Amino acid sequence: MKKAFIYKLRLNRAQEAKLSEMLETCRHLYNHALAERKEAWEQEQQSVCFAAQSASLPLLKQENAYLPRVHSQVLQDVLHRVDRAYQAFFRRCKTGEKPGYPRFRGRGWYDSFTFPQWDNGAKFADGRLVLSKIGSLRVCTDRPLEGQPKTCSIIRRADGWYATIVCEVEPVALEPTGExxxxxxxxxxxxxxxxxxxxxxPKHYRRAEQVLKKAQRRVSRRKKGSNRRRKAKVLLAKAHLKVKRxxxxxxxxxxxxxxxxxxxxxxxxxxxxxxxxxxxxxxxxxxxxxxxxxxxxxxxxxxxxxxxxxxxxxxxxxxxxxxxxxxxxxxxxxxxxxxxxxxxxxxxxxxxxxxxxxxxxxxxxxxxxxxxx
Ligand SMILES: [Zn+2]
The missing domain is CATH 3.30.420 (Nucleotidyltransferase; domain 5)
Incomplete structure (x- = not known):
């Protein structure tokens, strides 16, 4: 059974900048891989598979100075995401639905990257999360990990950065009650x-909902493209997070x-x-x-x-x-x-x-x- 443990990261400016850069690099790779598949299909009716894209990574790394600054398994995981988006698209086509074509991700529409193998680029050491090519990060550890850690995803949310570590845990059967x-x-x-x-x-739910509505109105009142609207949007995203949590x-x-x-x-x-x-x-x-x-x-x-x-x-x-x-x-x-x-x-x-x-x-x-x- 899989169980996710979520920790908030306490970052300094430099670390935050590094994570943002990595995310941006992953986003570019995602869009690149998507474009490659799209072009191959539209121009030559060829489909490009994961293995082919993965094999061309080393060459890409030589051409792009940003790619080598990201752990190679993280890059592989980006290609897997493109692959999964495609598989889902074809699966839905087959069942007769009308799915949208996998989308290019604009700035702000790509918010996480994943180390697919724990201890390979991501691990805990002395209560800190150590990421390859980033360094050791402070985390709020209110809940210790259980079981065997498998993957580690770094996620940017409206109110900061988080690490989600997915562990394989043994299910624990509860005593039957007869009810x-x-x-x-x-x-x-x-x-x-x-x-x-x-x-x-949920308690506080009504209040959180009111805050959310207020934040929505604030965004729509402010002029498009303005700095004030951008700030209002951040507040709105935070209000959404609160309700969701x-x-x-x-x-x-x-x-x-x-x-x-x-x-x-x-x-x-x-x-x-x-x-x-x-x-x-x-x-x-x-x-x-x-x-x-x-x-x-x-x-x-x-x-x-x-x-x-x-x-x-x-x-x-x-x-x-x-x-x-x-x-x-x-x-x-x-x-x-x-x-x-x-x-x-x-x-x-x-x-x-x-x-x-x-x-x-x-x-x-x-x-x-x-x-x-
Ligand atoms: Zn009756």
């Missing part, structure tokens, strides 16, 4: 469990707690892409980060030896979880009151119970003493 649950994801409330508990949206931290925390408590977790099978196209709440759905949360939940469950069951989402909010009759209601109706059996509970709680039952789980009150294996 199962249905989880209904929402927008006002992040999630509602079949036990009736509600999980609120709040959501990610929250998703990890909630997923961890759920996986610790329950052995089988039932969720709706969501077609997020389809939803984003057709749903009246599309923006809120993507903001709520359901896809992100489900991915994290699935991966945490898998490594802990727990199970995520996806159920068909049809009618989970309309059917009465107690008697099974259809009780149609609008999205604005927050309460489920069943005219057939007089069952009355919060709409999302009712949905969570339905999700649990659809997956073969039993609701509270009628829970059987069956051990889940």
């Amino acid at each position: 199962t649950v249905g989880i209904d994801l929402g927008i006002e409330t992040f999630a509602t469990l079949s036990t009736g508990e509600q999980v609120a949206n 709040a959501r990610l931290d929250h998703a990890h925390k909630v997923a961890r707690e759920l996986v610790e408590r329950f052995d089988v977790l039932h969720v709706e099978k969501l077609n997020i892409r389809g939803m984003l196209k057709n749903h009246p709440l599309a923006k809120s759905i993507s903001d709520a980060g359901w896809g992100l949360f489900l991915n994290i939940l699935r991966s945490k469950a898998a490594s802990a030896g727990k199970t995520v069951v996806e159920v068909n989402p049809a009618y989970t909010s309309q059917v009465c979880s107690h008697c099974g009759e259809r009780v149609p209601k609008k999205l604005s109706q927050r309460w489920h009151s069943c005219p057939y059996c007089a069952c009355s509970l919060h709409r999302d709680h009712n949905a969570a119970l339905n999700i649990l039952q659809k997956g073969g789980g039993t609701a509270i009150g009628e829970r059987l003493a069956t051990a889940t294996s």
Whole structure:
């Protein structure tokens, strides 16, 4: 199982300048490799593969004074990125989609480079990160590495530079608890469990969102190309980061707690892409980060030896979880009151119970003493 450890880098001016130069060199190589493939295809209907581009690197290095200042495996990784962009492009062509052609990266649109092999250009020494051709960098190490480090990526973000080190770790199975649950994801409330508990949206999220909106308005007010607009854009990018991080931290925390408590977790099978196209709440759905949360939940469950069951989402909010009759209601109706059996509970709680039952789980009150294996 892979696990990423992210550390903020504490750089001085000279180190920052060196990293920026490396990033810029990688960007140029990326664009160069892309152009080569594009031209070969358009002019001679030839495709250029990774191996050919990799083999021509030494020659390129002789012509370009910047390339030798970057570790050779990092350069190889840039070529791999171009290759992956192409593979993805062809794969999507094959499935009948209409993907955009891989893009040239403008200044500011290329923000990371990778040492694909730990200890080969990147390593820790005395609590500092040592990078080839850069030197030793101060890092904020609040969390020590676990497992076997594999790759190291250096990333430029709106609020500074980061190192992401991906490690191979042994999965640790959690003790079974014998509990199962249905989880209904929402927008006002992040999630509602079949036990009736509600999980609120991330704390500070509303505030971070307001800051983000303000920053967006500020950018649009300022004159294009002006220095003030450029500064406003930096603030906007920082606000975006803050919202993104709040959501990610929250998703990890909630997923961890759920996986610790329950052995089988039932969720709706969501077609997020389809939803984003057709749903009246599309923006809120993507903001709520359901896809992100489900991915994290699935991966945490898998490594802990727990199970995520996806159920068909049809009618989970309309059917009465107690008697099974259809009780149609609008999205604005927050309460489920069943005219057939007089069952009355919060709409999302009712949905969570339905999700649990659809997956073969039993609701509270009628829970059987069956051990889940
Ligand atoms: Zn009913």
